[in-house]
Amino acid sequence: MSAGDAPAATAVERLSVATAIIGLLAVGGKIMEKIWDLNLPSTKHTPALTQALHQVKQCRSTVHILYKTFCRLEAARLPFPERAAWIAVDDLIATLADTVLAFSDLQIICDALERQRLEPSGAAASAPGYDDRLGALCSRMRWQSLSMTIMMTILKCPGAADAEYARVGLERRMTRILTSNTALAQRMRLLEGAVDSRASEAAGGPPRVRIPFICAANERRPGGDWETGCAGYEEKLCRRSNLSATLSSPWPGVAAASASHYPIPSTGGILSDSVVVCRGPHDRYEKLERWFDLPVVSVPPTRWPKLKDNGSRYSFAEERDMMREKMRGALRICLYNNYDRVVIGDFGLGNSCRNPPQEVAEIWRDVFLFDPDLRGQFAYVIFAFEDPAQSTTRLILDEIAKKDKKGGAAKGRSSRDGAAASPSSAPSRTYAPTDLSVFQCVFDAGEIQKVLSAPDPRYGLDMITS
Structure with missing residues (x-):
């Protein structure tokens, strides 16, 4: 994968990828246990929770396969190692980070449902519905799972045309997710700030300064x-x-x-x-x-x-x-x-x-x-x-001249002798x-x-x- 030349930047990027993968596997396992408990006994949220459980399982499985693919890449056991440069480290970190954020949001919903289940009967009637939010999180996890699958396609697909198509598709997906997901963009900003600041300091320069x-x-x-x-x-x-x-x-x-x-x-x-x-x-x-x-x-x-x-x-x-x-x-x-x-x-x-x-x-x-x-x-x-x-200034003067011209034209039409409009009605030539x-x-x-x-x-x- 492409990365910055500075050692500090590379270290931060690898640490971010490793942290995201470890967090996905650990948090995903806990969420699966939580959803399993919430589904017993059956509740009105069971269909949405079942779908969420399926997506968490599939996402964790995709992360496992992605991790093994990268291990094979580092061991030089893939046939097209040069394609690793097609996958930007920032794109990989963004995909993993957004998946972690989706897991965290799912954890919040599960905790709320757990509290709701423990409340006296009748209190749940006024609680907010979670099915729509669960459905949105499932779509989000499915989106990121597909992005990770596209990355593996780039690395392993034997057909050059198919690999190129996957590369273009990944670029479009990353542009869309980072321009629409402000929470993810904020976390990527913090990471980029750390990378840029450390790289600048390693080169003997000052840390990065953000200017509004x-x-x-x-x-x-x-x-x-x-x-x-x-x-x-x-x-x-x-x-x-x-x-x-x-x-x-x-x-x-x-x-x-x-x-x-x-x-x-x-x-x-x-x-x-x-x-x-x-x-x-x-x-x-x-x-x-x-x-x-x-x-x-x-x-x-x-x-x-x-x-x-x-x-x-x-x-x-x-x-x-x-x-x-x-x-x-x-x-x-x-x-x-x-x-x-x-x-x-x-x-x-x-x-x-x-x-x-x-x-x-x-x-x-x-x-x-x-x-x-x-x-x-x-x-x-x-x-x-x-x-x-x-x-x-020129725009303002031209607007004034235009109004004067209209006024002069009106006076000219009302004049019996058909005299021309006054010279002041001509377009302004004043220095602007x-x-x-x-x-x-x-x-x-x-x-x-x-x-x-x-x-x-x-x-x-x-x-x-x-």
């Missing part, structure tokens, strides 16, 4: 319209990762019916601590050879506010203050979860939001420099612009800086020093005596 990304979010739907081809930051990231599945997942231990995160409150946000990115940029969305994860803070920005001064300022202080509170909320989420570094996208900018770039940049700067809860709390901040040529250049100016070292040295108007004489 503040993403402009749709306030009503997980991922917005990512399935229809919209080109926003959030939509693109959803098509490259499991962000949509993470946003849709209820909080652990909370009933799914009452656990929706949506709509997001006006000054609220959602932290997805382990978003697994498995595909490349949006031009082709190619599958990445090495997956990685990152925390994502999803916060809905103010959209299409009322503007003044030729679109350069907010018309209403309330909308400006709301934008500030959204920024503060996103940053406070990061600090609360011990992140002191952050990457911020074009939050509130672009065609979908159209906030004035100069004011947006100044609000970010003021929050980082003067907010009593946030100043001095971040080691560094990066503003990332996917399109360096994007100019929200890019969003990137605006932020570069606002966060220029000299500009920041100028802002810091200027008197704070909040403490002026007029403010104190008013």
Whole structure:
């Protein structure tokens, strides 16, 4: 199987595989005994428990055969040892880990049924039904058993075409399971973090640092319209990762019916601590050879506010203050979860939001420099612009020119002499800086020093005596 070059990474991977196999065999045996006891005498859950017992037996048997296959591989007793490189160690660990998680969930249900059986008669009537959950766990174990069977097919199948077909099928299955199962993705993140950190330290470098990304979010739907081809930051990231599945997942231990995160409150946000990115940029969305994860803070920005001064300022202080509170909320989420570094996208900018770039940049700067809860709390901040040529100012000016043109055309039609519309109705040719250049100016070292040295108007004489 393919593995990292670093000895530390290899050691962690082998330990994870061995631990998962030992855990499967040990926990699976205990669960089989528990299910056998619950089925005696017969209860209303007997059919579902019988199915679960069958799946546990089959899964343990598959793990046994998989373990023997790997032993034969290490002893050079398989005819196609080169195919071991087709099976990524991460895929093997993920398959075994999810099977262990399924066994653990089954153990929880069995314990609950045991307590229910010991309660006085009548109490069980109000207890939640477990048959659907047992059925879902059986499907999950069956899925992973088939994944392990496909791995053995890759290693032992004599036909090259069949082996290649199995390899492609395994890749698709692993992409699907890791982008839909947030609990598994979280455990893989912890393992990858341990591997990356140890490998980096073994090479003489610092341990891996995870940096959250503040993403402009749709306030009503997980991922917005990512399935229809919209080109926003959030939509693109959803098509490259499991962000949509993470946003849709209820909080652990909370009933799914009452656990929706949506709509997001006006000054609220959602932290997805382990978003697994498995595909490349949006031009082709190619599958990445090495997956990685990152925390994502999803916060809905103010959209299409009322503007003044030729679109350069907010018309209403309330909308400006709301934008500030959204920024503060996103940053406070990061600090609360011990992140002191952050990457911020074009939050509130672009065609979908159209906030004035100069004011947006100044609000970010003021929050980082003067907010009593946030100043001095971040080691560094990066503003990332996917399109360096994007100019929200140009979009705003073009919209103003379009409205002026419509007004001018209406006046022209009402004029008896058919005079042409005024020159002001022509499309705007005013210089419009890019969003990137605006932020570069606002966060220029000299500009920041100028802002810091200027008197704070909040403490002026007029403010104190008013």
